[in-house]
Amino acid sequence: MLTDQKYYDEAALLLRMAENDQAALGAIMDHYTPVVYPYLLYWVKNAELVQEISQDVFISVWRNRHRLLEVSNFSGYIYTIARNKAISAINADLSRMRNEVKEEAPEITATSAPQVELKELSNLIDAAVATLPPKRKEVFRLSREEELTYEEIAERLSISRNTVKGHMVAALVYLRDYLKTHADIVWILLLFW
Template identity: 40%
Template sequence: MPRTQIHNEPELLIRLAQSDEKAYTEIIDHYGSVIYGHCLMYVKDAGLAEEITQDILFSIWKQRAELPSISNFAGYVYRMTRNRSINAFKSKLAATEPPADHLKSWLHSPDASIEYKQLSEAIARGVELLPARRQQVFKMSRYEGLSYEEIAQQLNIAKSTVKDHILEALVFLRTYIKEEYGIVTISLFWLASHSR
């Protein structure tokens, strides 16, 4: 990857293997936007690139125990990014029919309103655990429907900073919801929606 490894990367990977969330945030800060840029270059679709980026960052968290043994972490991240992006692009090209609308059928199921309420409450609790600025950016994007550009102007920060906050918030929320509640599929739809 174009960006070199973090100066204290081996130590960060050891801390990450011990489930240190601050170490994980440093990894995301360093690699998140680079992963997204590479994904976007391959798939030419901002929403899909963001989804792949979230999956890769989530995979890093899931595989954290194995990371200290990787001598070239930047190369490992690059290979994972390239392979997942290429696979996603091939799948996109191969798709001849629109995907089944699983969300629509789920919303019409008898338990949908109860499950949706539980999910909404779980997400709200997770959002409240975000750092103050990240929480503010996330709420402006997801709850107020503002674009990255609008958020950047209102808060007087760079658009790339807004994107980094959103990516890190999404990764945290996916991990939080999965580990705390075991909810994955529907939450991924909600979290990935309204990307800008």
Template identity: 30%
Template sequence: MIIGVRSNFGQLINPNYIKLSNYTQNDQGILLQQLIAGDESGFAGLYDLYNRPIYNFIIRFVHSVPLAEDLTQEVFIKIWENRLCLQGVKSFKAYLYTVARNHTLNSLKVVFRSEAAIGEVINSFIDTRSAVEEDILHKEYVEFLKKTMDSLPERTRQIFKLCREQEKTYDEVAKSLNISRNAVKNHMVHSMKLLSSAIKKEFGISLTLFMIILEGIR
């Protein structure tokens, strides 16, 4: 069930959570610093601000009220337990949505044991996403993709962009760069392996699912 926090973190006081404060987005910075310092009132304030949006976000993945409530609770427990990691976070909202998404997808993996089934869940989520969620996730994915691609050698990055972004064939790229088709293929294999590994490590999903999500939220 969704947790409420008054004096002791983690105390289950009401399954139908009632907002305890009148905090606004303008209070987020102060509340975040309180949370990092281990102040439960800071955690409670952020929980008040975000528990319902995160619940609404998760339920579009799982389509189950009890499961969405449990996952929402677990997300905020993770936030509390890993509060020291928030010191370098630029956007708490983006960080929170990322934690919620990753935790939900990891939980679904245990249930479905099938990437195809998870793909159906993601497609369902994409169809019901909100503008706020779309903006947050799109920025995160694009920034991650850019950072990963920037780590590639310049020539490999150039070939990847020509093939993937400009949709040129291997033969066309080989001709324009005056290299062999096999060289183009080798560069693409290297870039796809690196990208796939980075996505698996960061998000716990395959490159295919990542591209489905990215395409769906553009």
């Protein structure tokens, strides 16, 4: 089997992929999926979505196969793609949740006070952000409230851009989960207001 450690020759597989060999992609997938999948699952927390993202990671590798010979650290390359895909998925999930709240809000506001609902939702988000660890909270606020780029945050806090990204991914995952578990309580309270 190509993916057995004693037979796994990553450099040869990357060369074959650069030459459009799909079997080489299969061997790379067999080797990296057991590592990429749990990594994505840790951040995204949705097995079905993680399967799609895992496939997207390898599709990205295939689409950029002509550049693979320039990649000096392929495992780092795979992790970077996976991390970026996870961030995109988390951001998309948060956007979807915001849109759902906006879509539901007009129905609810017809029977209740809109200012109270918005204040309750704002309070819920503030409560979630308040429970973040201090450095993560600071990174999140600089990104969302001051709208600084990752580079600007890294410079201001004297940390690396990757550390900023890590804090943002962790914060977004936490906030998404927090809102999923606590938002229903707010909407129930608002319905009976």
